[in-house]
Amino acid sequence: MVEVQYRFRDDEPVADPAVTVDSFGDQTNAAAVRLEPGDDARDLLPHLDRLQLIEVNFPVFGDGRGYSAARILREAGYKGELRAVGEVLVDQIAHMRRCGFDSFAPEVPLDPADAENAFKRFEHVYQPTTDQRAPIWKLRHG
Numbered sequence: 543m544v545e546v547q548y549r550f551r552d553d554e555p556v557a558d559p560a561v562t563v564d565s566f567g568d569q570t571n572a573a574a575v576r577l578e579p580g581d582d583a584r585d586l587l588p589h590l591d592r593l594q595l596i597e598v599n600f601p602v603f604g605d606g607r608g609y610s611a612a613r614i615l616r617e618a619g620y621k622g623e624l625r626a627v628g629e630v631l632v633d634q635i636a637h638m639r640r641c642g643f644d645s646f647a648p649e650v651p652l653d654p655a656d657a658e659n660a661f662k663r664f665e666h667v668y669q670p671t672t673d674q675r676a677p678i679w680k681l682r683h684g
Contacts, residue, residue, distance in 0.1 A: 544627055547652060548635075549645040551623055556595040576627075583611035590620045598643070600628040609641045616642035632656045636663055 549555065560576035561569060563585060574595035577583060586593065596615060598608040612624055623645055626638050630648035635657060638646070646652075 544647040544649055545651075546625065546645050546647045548657065549623075550639070551644050553623075556623060558595075560595060560597045577608070577611050579605050579607045581611075583614040586615065587618050590615070590618060590622075593620070593622050595623045595625060596620070597625045597627045597647075600626060600630055603629050603631050603634065609638065612638070612641040612643055632660050636660045 546555070556574050558572070558574045560574040561572045563575060563577060563581040566572050566575045566586075566589070573593060574597070575586065575593060576597040576599060577586075578599050579601060586596065598611050600608050608626065612626075615624060620642075624643050625645040625647055626635075626643045627647045628649055630638070630646050630652075632652050635643075635646060635652070639661065
């Protein structure tokens with residue numbers, strides 16, 4: 543298991559291991575699930591109230607399906623921990639955060655100074671997303 547390097551939540555971390563989406567349906571007590579790139583996040587929508595952790599695997603940096611999965615889950619009302627795992631790179635974490643990820647477990651630990659700079663890099667944003675930041679057009683025009 544990869545260690546969580548950044549977590550933006552105040553609740554207690556989930557200690558249970560994440561199960562696959564395929565095995566999740568057979569386990570009534572599973573509180574954590576791991577989405578792989580080929581899995582459909584919409585399969586979890588009927589179960590969001592019982593999930594405390596959803597890990598989204600990024601096996602390679604160029605696979606962006608996890609961003610869509612995060613948006614689908616957050617827009618459907620998922621309030622639990624959403625963790626990006628795998629090949630999570632410093633130039634992606636600010637965008638991942640905007641899509642709804644609130645914890646990060648990169649395969650290779652990120653340089654803390656670079657990560658902090660990445661999280662603070664963009665003061666203003668153009669699009670509304672799940673992070674509730676007001677887009678710059680709304681700041682300009684109310």
